[in-house]
Structures are given as structure tokens and as C-alpha cells.
Amino acid sequence: MRKNIVAGNWKMNKNLQEGLTLAKELDAALKGKTLKCDVVIGTPFIHLASVASAIDTKKIGVAAQNCADKASGAYTGEVSAEMIASTDAKYVILGHSERRAYYHETPEILKEKVLLALANGLTPIFCIGEVLAEREAEKHFDVVKSQVEASLFNLSAEDFGKIILAYEPVWAIGTGKTATAAQAQEMHAFIRKTLAAKYGEKVANDTSILYGGSANASNAKELFSNPDVDGGLIGGAALGVDKFLPIIEAF
Numbered sequence: 321m322r323k324n325i326v327a328g329n330w331k332m333n334k335n336l337q338e339g340l341t342l343a344k345e346l347d348a349a350l351k352g353k354t355l356k357c358d359v360v361i362g363t364p365f366i367h368l369a370s371v372a373s374a375i376d377t378k379k380i381g382v383a384a385q386n387c388a389d390k391a392s393g394a395y396t397g398e399v400s401a402e403m404i405a406s407t408d409a410k411y412v413i414l415g416h417s418e419r420r421a422y423y424h425e426t427p428e429i430l431k432e433k434v435l436l437a438l439a440n441g442l443t444p445i446f447c448i449g450e451v452l453a454e455r456e457a458e459k460h461f462d463v464v465k466s467q468v469e470a471s472l473f474n475l476s477a478e479d480f481g482k483i484i485l486a487y488e489p490v491w492a493i494g495t496g497k498t499a500t501a502a503q504a505q506e507m508h509a510f511i512r513k514t515l516a517a518k519y520g521e522k523v524a525n526d527t528s529i530l531y532g533g534s535a536n537a538s539n540a541k542e543l544f545s546n547p548d549v550d551g552g553l554i555g556g557a558a559l560g561v562d563k564f565l566p567i568i569e570a571f
């Protein structure tokens with residue numbers, strides 16, 4: 321079933337103590353509130369277990385920001401989907417543009433990560449989005465369609481139903497340059513149409529599609545009021561409760 325979701329991506333920010341403080345502050349701020357969306361926080365790997373045991377994970381889901389493309393074994397420095405699941409994290413952000421650009425994650429690698437995440441009961445928050453040159457060349461629809469096709473369209477309809485998508489135009493991430501509500505709606509509707517053509521209307525309608533890219537307390541309401549925008553993946557504005565809470569409450 322399609323849900324409204326506000327997910328924070330802390331990226332490589334906050335040491336363990338700072339991260340625990342932020343998670344506990346958010347937990348306290350949400351206590352007793354009835355929310356109109358699910359809330360998720362994507363922490364660095366080493367924070368996952370401590371954060372998950374310090375908060376009410378029924379109210380705030382915990383996400384990793386990546387997982388290995390191998391199940392286990394001699395892959396020094398990697399963290400497997402199984403390890404993530406063992407911390408009580410329930411989500412994993414995959415395909416973020418920073419991982420695609422700086423760590424050379426290809427559609428094929430991401431396909432493996434998605435399969436391992438699903439096999440270990442994690443919900444992938446799968447990021448897609450075009451760079452500025454692609455938008456200027458009016459290739460943004462083709463780019464996003466091929467990202468979805470290349471890493472996700474191998475899934476059965478049942479498994480695809482477990483995926484959350486995040487449309488993040490790369491030119492809007494961390495730049496203060498948000499996509500307009502109309503640009504977001506146009507792309508989200510296109511993505512839903514692409515899903516419907518492959519998996520049928522029900523799967524397409526049940527898929528949550530989040531917007532990411534300089535979303536904040538002042539633009540969240542307008543972005544979320546679009547029929548095909550089911551929430552946000554939030555970077556910078558997830559690093560303080562004062563900025564994150566108003567986005568959650570924009571629903």
C-alpha cells in the first residue's frame with residue numbers, strides 16, 4: 321500500500337554521540353504525535369545498532385545508506401545486507417547519486433544490492449535522477465526510465481512492491497536549487513506511468529515515490545501536495561530536529 325514517507329539521509333555527518341543525540345531528540349519530539357507519514361532516518365553504518373535501540377523503531381524506521389553487493393566473505397571494509405538487518409534497521413538507501421558518482425556504482429552492481437537487501441528483509445529506498453546536463457538536453461525522462469529498468473525491472477511484481485523510489489534530480493541535491501513542484505510532479509507521474517506499463521496500475525499506484533533535492537521546511541508542503549509525490553528524501557535538513565520536524569509535519 322502506498323504510504324507517505326519522510327526519510328532523512330544523514331550522509332557522512334555526525335559522530336556516534338552526536339547521531340544518538342539527534343535520534344533521541346527526534347524520538348522525543350515525535351512522542352505522542354499522530355503523524356500522517358512514516359519517518360525514517362538513514363544513519364552511518366556504525367550508528368545503526370545504537371540508534372535502533374535508543375528510539376521507538378515503530379515510530380522512526382532506521383535505514384543504512386548502502387550495503388555490499390555480495391552476501392558475505394572476503395570483502396574487506398564492506399557491510400552486508402544481512403549485517404544491516406541484524407541491527408534492527410529496516411531500510412537501506414541504494415543508488416544515491418553520490419554513490420553512483422563517487423564510488424562508481426553501476427546499474428548492475430545496484431541490481432545485486434537490491435536483490436540482497438530484499439533477500440534479507442530490508443526495504444530499499446532506491447534513488448534515481450538526472451544530472452543537470454541531461455535535463456538541459458531534455459534527456460531526463462529517458463535517464464530516469466533507464467535507471468529504473470536497469471536495476472529494478474528484473475524483479476517480480478511482488479518484490480517490486482517492496483521498493484520505495486526516490487526521485488532526486490542531481491542538480492538539486494545539496495545545492496539549494498529545488499525542483500519546482502511542477503517539475504517534481506511531472507517526473508513522478510512519468511515514473512508511475514513507467515511502472516504501470518511494466519507491472520500494472522495496482523503496483524504503480526501502491527509504490528511510494530519520494531522527492532529529494534534541497535527539500536526543506538519552506539518548500540515541503542508544496543512539493544508533498546502533488547498527487548504523485550509521496551514524501552521526501554531529505555539530506556541537509558535532516559541534520560537538526562528544528563529543520564526535520566516541520567518537513568514531517570508538512571503532511
Ligand code: PEP
Nearest residue numbers: 493494532533534555556
Ligand atoms: C540527499 O542527499 O538525498 C538529498 C536530497 O540532499 P539535500 O536534501 O541536502 O539536497
